[in-house]
Structures are given as C-alpha cells and as structure tokens.
Amino acid sequence: MGEVNLSQVMDRNRSFVDRIIEESGQDIRQCYQCAKCTGGCPGAVHMDYPPNQIIRMLMLGMKEEVLKSKTIWVCMGCNTCTTRCIRDIEVAGVMDILRQKAIKAGYIEHAKGVISFNDSFLWTVRSFGRLFEPGMAIINNVRLGNFMKDMQFGLPLMLKGKASMLPHRLKGRREMANIFKKTVQGGK
Amino acid sequence: MSKYALYPGCSMETGGIEYAISSDAIAEALGIDFLEVPDWNCCGASSAHMTDHLLSLALPARIMALAETLPVTEIVAPCAACHARMAAVEYELGRDNDLKQKVNSLLERPYTGKVKLKYYIDVFSNPDTLSQIEKSVKKPLEGLKVACYYGCLFVKPPKMVNFIDDPENPQSMDNIIRALGAEPIPWPYKTECCGASLGVTDEDLCNKLCNDILRFARDAGADCISAACPLCQANLDMRQVTVEKKYGISYRMPIPFFTQLIGLALGINPNSLGMKKLFVDPARMLKKLGVA
Numbered sequence: 001m002g003e004v005n006l007s008q009v010m011d012r013n014r015s016f017v018d019r020i021i022e023e024s025g026q027d028i029r030q031c032y033q034c035a036k037c038t039g040g041c042p043g044a045v046h047m048d049y050p051p052n053q054i055i056r057m058l059m060l061g062m063k064e065e066v067l068k069s070k071t072i073w074v075c076m077g078c079n080t081c082t083t084r085c086i087r088d089i090e091v092a093g094v095m096d097i098l099r100q101k102a103i104k105a106g107y108i109e110h111a112k113g114v115i116s117f118n119d120s121f122l123w124t125v126r127s128f129g130r131l132f133e134p135g136m137a138i139i140n141n142v143r144l145g146n147f148m149k150d151m152q153f154g155l156p157l158m159l160k161g162k163a164s165m166l167p168h169r170l171k172g173r174r175e176m177a178n179i180f181k182k183t184v185q186g187g188k
Numbered sequence: 189m190s191k192y193a194l195y196p197g198c199s200m201e202t203g204g205i206e207y208a209i210s211s212d213a214i215a216e217a218l219g220i221d222f223l224e225v226p227d228w229n230c231c232g233a234s235s236a237h238m239t240d241h242l243l244s245l246a247l248p249a250r251i252m253a254l255a256e257t258l259p260v261t262e263i264v265a266p267c268a269a270c271h272a273r274m275a276a277v278e279y280e281l282g283r284d285n286d287l288k289q290k291v292n293s294l295l296e297r298p299y300t301g302k303v304k305l306k307y308y309i310d311v312f313s314n315p316d317t318l319s320q321i322e323k324s325v326k327k328p329l330e331g332l333k334v335a336c337y338y339g340c341l342f343v344k345p346p347k348m349v350n351f352i353d354d355p356e357n358p359q360s361m362d363n364i365i366r367a368l369g370a371e372p373i374p375w376p377y378k379t380e381c382c383g384a385s386l387g388v389t390d391e392d393l394c395n396k397l398c399n400d401i402l403r404f405a406r407d408a409g410a411d412c413i414s415a416a417c418p419l420c421q422a423n424l425d426m427r428q429v430t431v432e433k434k435y436g437i438s439y440r441m442p443i444p445f446f447t448q449l450i451g452l453a454l455g456i457n458p459n460s461l462g463m464k465k466l467f468v469d470p471a472r473m474l475k476k477l478g479v480a
Contacts, residue, residue, distance in 0.1 A: 023241075042381045046393045074390065077234055078340035078381035079348075083355050090345070099238050113389040118235035125230040125247070131198035140388065150388060153426060160465050162203050171227045175250070175296045182294055183243035 013061035020058060024097045030087040031055045037081035037091045047071040051081055051091055058094075067102040070110040071095075116143040126180045129170025134163060192311065193255040193263040193303060194222035197270040197418075198230050203426070204418025206462025207266055210447040213461055217454050218320060220311065225255045225263070231273040234385045245280060245287070246294045248273040253299040262306040266447075268341035268417035269385075274305050275349040305350055307342060309416055312450065313360040321367050326455030328369025329477055334449070335410035336361040336372050337401065339420040340381040355379060361416060361446050368453035375408035377401045384419040387427070398424055399431045402439045412442040412473050414449055421445060425467045442470035452479060 021027055031052070038050035048070040049057065057066050066072070072095055081091035102108065108115055120140040124132040134154075141149050157163040170176060200208040215222055228251050237244035252274060255263045265271040281288040282301060292298040312321065336358075343355045353360045358379065362372035383390075383397035401424065405413050415421035425443040432438055444466065451461040458479055463470055 042383065042397055043393060045396075046390065074386075074393065076381055076383055076385045077237070079344035080340065080379075080381065082348075083343075083345040096237055096241075100240065103239075114238070117388050118239055121233070121235040122239065122243075125232065125236075129227075129229045131230045131233075133198075133202060152430075156426065156467065157203070160467070162205055162465065164202050168201075170229055172229065172250070172296070176229055179243065179246045179250070179294045183246060184240050 013063045016063045017058055017061055020094065020097055020101075024090065024094045026089050026091075026094050028055050028058055028089055028094065031059070031089060032087065034086060036084045036086060040080040040084050041075075042078060042080065043074040043076055046074045051075075051095075054098075055089070055091065055094070064107075066098060067105055067107045068109065072098045072102060073110045073114050075099075113144065116140055119143070122180075122184075124167070126176065128167040129173055129176050130168050132164065132167035134165070135167065190219075190311070190317070191221040191223065191260055192306065193225055193258045193260045195225050195228055195231075195251055195255070195263060195265040195270060195274070197265060197267040199267055199418035199422070203422040204267070204445075206465035207418050207421070207445045207447060209460070209462035209465075210445055210451050211266060213456050214312075214447055214450045214454060217451075217456065218312075218317065218324065220317070222264075223258045223260060225251055226257065227254060231265075231270045233269050233273065237273070237276070242290065242294070244273065245277055245291050248277045249281065249291050249299040250295050250297075252277055252301075252303060252305075253295055253297045255303045256297075256300060258303075260303060263303050264306050264308045264311055266308045266416075267419065268339050269419055271305070271308065272341040272349060278305055278350070279348045307350060307352060307360075309338075309342070309360045309364070309446070310352060312446075313364050318363060318367055321364065321450065321454075325368060325453045327453055327477070327479060329365075329449065329453050330369050332370040332473070332477060333373050333409050333411045334365045334370050335375050335405035335408060335413045336365060336378060336446070337405075337413045337415050337420065337424075338379050339415070339417045340379055342416060343379050361414060364446060364450065365414060368449060370449070370453075373408050373410055375404055375410070377404040382420045382423045384423040387423060391430075394423070395427065395431050395434050398427055399435050399437070402428065402431065402441055403437070405441060406439055410441070411476065412444055412470070414446045415443050416446055418445075428468055440468060440472075442466060442468050442473050444470060444473075452477065 035052040038052045075095040079092045120136045232247035365372040383394035386394045448461045
C-alpha cells in the first residue's frame with residue numbers, strides 16, 4: 001500500500017496556510033485530530049466549528065471558512081488547548097493569528113462587539129497610559145449604539161469605591177503614543 | 189527580607205482594590221517589600237494581543253524595562269492577565285533576538301530580561317514564607333472549607349508562564365490555605381476559565397462559565413472561593429447576582445482574595461483587608477470564623 005498524504009493542502013490557499021504556520025510558529029501539520037483541545041475548551045459549546053476542526057480546515061486550506069467562523073471570536077485565550085495538546089501545538093496562539101488575519105481581511109461579521117471593545121480599551125491606554133474603565137465603557141457603548149449596556153455595574157462599582165473617576169496620566173505618554181503609532185498606525 | 193518589583197496593573201486600583209489593600213497589609217505583617225514599578229502602563233491585556241502581536245509585546249516589555257531600574261531581581265503581577273502578558277515577553281523575546289531588538293526599538297529604555305517574572309502566589313507559598321505564615325497565624329481559620337480558584341492565565345500553558353505547579357491540579361494556594369488552619373477542598377474547576385474576557389462581548393457564555401464554577405464549588409461543600417486574579421474575582425463576585433437570576437439558583441458564595449484570607453488568619457482587622465469591598469457579603473463566613 002502506498003503512502004497516503006492526509007495533509008494535502010488545496011493548492012489555491014497553500015500560501016495562506018504557510019503564512020499561518022510561519023507567523024504562529026506552530027506546525028499545525030503535526031495535528032492528528034485527537035480533539036483534546038475541543039474536549040477541554042470552555043467555549044466550544046458556543047462555537048460553529050470546534051477547535052480541532054479549525055486546525056483540520058486550515059490544513060485543507062479552507063481560508064474563508066476559517067476566517068469567517070464564529071469560533072475564532074469565541075476563543076477566550078485560556079490556553080487549556082495549548083496546555084493539553086499532545087502534539088505541542090499552541091492552538092490558542094494560532095487563534096490569535098487568525099483573529100488578526102480576519103480583521104485585516106475584513107471578515108468581522110461575528111467580531112463587531114469584540115473589535116469595538118478592543119478598540120475602546122486600547123484608545124484609553126493610548127490616550128492615558130492606563131485603562132480608564134468609564135471612558136472605555138462610554139466609547140464602546142457609543143460605537144455599538146447601545147447606551148445602557150453594562151450600566152447595571154456602574155453604580156454598584158461607584159458605591160464600593162471601585163470606579164476611577166478621572167484617568168491617571170502617565171509621564172511616559174509620548175513613549176506610549178510612539179509604541180501605538182509604530183505598531184497599529186496610530187490606533188483607531 | 190524578601191523584595192520584589194510590583195506591577196499592580198489597572199484592576200488593582202479599581203475592581204480589585206481589596207486585593208491591593210490586603211496584599212499591602214499582609215506584606216507589611218510578613219516583612220515582604222513590594223517596590224512599585226515607576227510610571228507603569230497598562231499591559232494591553234487580551235485587547236492588545238487580539239489586535240497586534242508587536243503591540244502586545246511592547247506594552248508589557250516597557251513595564252519590565254522600568255522594573256530594571258529598581259534594586260530587585262524579580263517582578264510579580266497579582267493579576268493573572270498581566271502576568272500572562274509579561275510571561276509572553278520573557279518567553280518570546282528570550283527565544284528570538286530579532287524580535288527583542290524590534291520591540292526594544294519602540295522603547296525609550298531597553299528590556300534586557302535581567303528582572304525575572306515570579307508567580308504571585310509563590311511570594312507566599314514558597315517554603316520559607318509558608319513556614320513564616322504558619323508561625324504567624326493568630327486566628328486559625330478552623331472549619332472553613334475553601335475552594336482554591338487559580339484561574340487559567342496564571343497556570344496555562346506552564347512552559348510559557350513559568351508555572352512551577354501542576355496546571356491541572358495545582359497545590360500552591362491549597363498549601364497556603366492549609367497553613368491558615370482552613371480546609372482546601374478538592375474540586376474539579378480550579379483552573380477552568382471564568383470567561384472574564386468575554387464579560388462585555390458574550391455575556392451568555394460568560395454567565396455559563398461562572399455558573400459552572402460556582403455550582404461545582406457549592407457542590408463540593410465550599411464556604412467560599414478563594415481567588416488569585418482580580419478579573420476572575422470581579423467576574424465571580426459582581427456577576428453572581430446576574431448568574432443567580434439567570435439560572436434560578438441562590439449561591440451567595442463569597443469570593444475573597446487569598447490575600448484577604450491570609451490577613452484574617454494573621455489577625456488583621458477585616459476592615460483593613462477590604463472585606464467590605466466584596467459584593468457578595470462575607471458576613472456568614474466571618475461569623476463562622478468568629479471575627480465579625
């Protein structure tokens with residue numbers, strides 16, 4: 001019996017898969033589908049494809065399906081999959097690269113909430129140096145057009161003395177601005 | 189006297205303020221010196237590493253470079269999410285010199301790697317400090333059943349976060365709780381993710397994960413869940429009412445930080461440990477211990 005190549009990537013998307021392997025530093029071709037990643041994944045119940053299928057789809061060159069999936073946005077990065085992977089693949093690290101690729105490719109149907117949250121979070125970090133939660137919440141809610149979102153937590157946090165009223169301003173603000181400028185082109 | 193650089197992180201001044209208060213109180217009692225990193229910035233958390241790889245390394249690298257100005261050899265971050273980001277700096281820049289140079293070109297002060305990241309719980313669970321704690325206990329927490337909750341980011345994956353304990357069934361916090369005279373109960377959700385990073389964007393899933401953790405702790409007979417991360421703690425504590433409503437279960441499970449429990453056993457007044465800052469009232473638990 002001849003050799004069977006189970007990892008035959010569709011030629012069309014070979015370069016995409018190669019880039020994922022290169023950028024994540026993870027040789028996903030080592031995966032033999034034991035599905036331990038999925039067994040331990042706390043988010044799997046809310047995903048459209050479980051993590052092991054995402055890895056298999058990548059090996060088959062299914063670029064659009066993977067980048068458009070809900071899965072990559074449900075992943076919380078808890079690293080249980082990475083910890084348990086018997087083939088030593090950093091599955092959660094691959095998910096990070098896929099999220100960055102999906103944003104660049106404009107596949108953000110399932111990601112509007114996450115992207116809005118991340119951008120609002122990073123806006124306060126870029127502006128002040130530290131996270132300023134009230135500012136983040138307001139910007140996020142304006143972006144999403146949902147002004148009352150999470151407001152049930154605001155008053156209790158204030159009453160417990162757990163909300164900062166004014167942002168702390170860093171001395172190294174210029175350095176911070178430079179970091180953002182040179183990495184995410186001035187932020188969003 | 190043990191001395192560490194301390195990276196408090198943004199949550200320690202807001203949602204996790206009682207973690208900061210109690211950490212300071214027990215550090216003073218035990219003679220541990222925490223030197224705050226000067227002019228520290230936000231580590232970028234999951235928002236940075238979902239957005240840009242270089243940004244996610246440059247932000248924590250700036251913190252670690254600033255720590256190198258202090259007379260210390262180790263840095264600690266009480267927040268598991270901050271710890272994980274600094275661990276990524278050590279792991280990735282330690283293996284890749286080109287990447288290290290690229291990150292350093294963004295910083296005013298270069299990161300050399302001479303100040304090493306230490307796992308925060310180990311500040312108290314290392315053999316010397318643990319035996320010191322054991323000797324300093326004034327009010328043993330007798331009869332208190334504690335579910336030790338480590339969360340995910342302190343422990344996973346062990347090769348990247350310098351985790352010195354078992355990532356599936358860690359013992360470091362359990363050993364502290366035992367030294368305080370309380371009983372650390374065996375339970376299966378010690379290192380399961382609570383979903384805090386999805387708190388704003390996918391509440392359904394976040395509520396489910398919190399409910400699973402609360403249910404397993406209750407079924408295992410816990411009087412409280414001892415937390416080690418301000419994000420996990422805020423999620424399980426502040427969100428508990430929402431979870432109870434959604435699932436029709438009443439838990440009323442106090443979620444103290446492990447540093448607060450150490451403080452109680454050392455005989456420090458509950459008010460000096462920020463016990464009143466907890467959302468789920470710990471009164472019943474304190475009464476059981478005879479301190480309220």
